[in-house]
Amino acid sequence: xxxxxxxxxxxxxxxxxxxxxxxEQHMGHRAMYWYKQKAKKPPELxxxxxYEKLSINESVPSRFSPECPNSSLLxxxxxxLQPEDSALYLCASSSGANQETQYFGPxxxxxxx
Amino acid sequence: EDQVxxxxxxxxxxxxxxxxxxxxxxxxxxxxxxxxxxDPGKGPEFLFTLYSAGEEKExxxxxxxxxxxxxxxxxxxPKPEDSATYLCAVPVSNDYKLSFGAGTxxxxxx
Numbered sequence: 209x210x211x212x213x214x215x216x217x218x219x220x221x222x223x224x225x226x227x228x229x230x231x232e233q234h235m236g237h238r239a240m241y242w243y244k245q246k247a248k249k250p251p252e253l254x255x256x257x258x259y260e261k262l263s264i265n266e267s268v269p270s271r272f273s274p275e276c277p278n279s280s281l282l283x284x285x286x287x288x289l290q291p292e293d294s295a296l297y298l299c300a301s302s303s304g305a306n307q308e309t310q311y312f313g314p315x316x317x318x319x320x321x
Numbered sequence: 322e323d324q325v326x327x328x329x330x331x332x333x334x335x336x337x338x339x340x341x342x343x344x345x346x347x348x349x350x351x352x353x354x355x356x357x358x359x360d361p362g363k364g365p366e367f368l369f370t371l372y373s374a375g376e377e378k379e380x381x382x383x384x385x386x387x388x389x390x391x392x393x394x395x396x397x398x399p400k401p402e403d404s405a406t407y408l409c410a411v412p413v414s415n416d417y418k419l420s421f422g423a424g425t426x427x428x429x430x431x
Binding site: 212214239241249250251253256258263264296298300302306307308309310311312313314315317 | 352353355357362363364365366367370408410412416417418419421422423424
């Protein structure tokens with residue numbers, strides 16, 4: 209099974225709201241990722257957790273706050289977002305060794321009003 | 322700088338009309354090349370991983386091949402359900418980052 213699940217599927221939030229995106233995998237993977245994808249563009253890496261520790265932060269604004277409670281779960285906390293943050297947010301996981309295949313979830317479509 | 326280029330940007334095919342997509346890369350010491358399929362508004366779906374020149378992998382109507390400078394995704398006798406954007410990606414540096422191509426959007430008409 210190569211399934212990564214994400215909730216919610218869709219999210220509409222105002223610029224003063226606080227919300228969270230959730231991601232889960234049960235493949236025993238030890239690396240988990242957050243990507244942002246704008247229309248007609250490839251995914252852009254935001255964060256990487258490796259063995260539950262933040263490994264990469266691609267200079268993402270602090271209004272995005274990742275959390276990895278355990279090896280199966282990944283959250284992205286959102287606060288005071290801007291309309292330009294509207295995008296498809298993708299979670300992915302891989303075995304834990306770098307350069308291994310990343311498996312993506314279905315994404316959360318976020319609209320910031 | 323590591324770079325991945327996909328061509329063409331868009332491909333319109335008649336059902337049954339076979340064609341190929343190209344992914345060229347300029348990375349030092351390739352450590353794998355990944356192909357994904359992405360439907361509008363959905364996450365990329367993993368198709369293939371290729372590790373060495375000469376390697377080939379197949380799945381239904383899709384076949385991926387790899388040389389030292391590029392990879393091809395061949396679509397044989399495509400059907401409308403093969404319509405999607407196809408992304409290729411390569412690992413960069415020694416961490417978890419992938420460099421993605423811009424993608425090829427394939428439209429197959431019945």
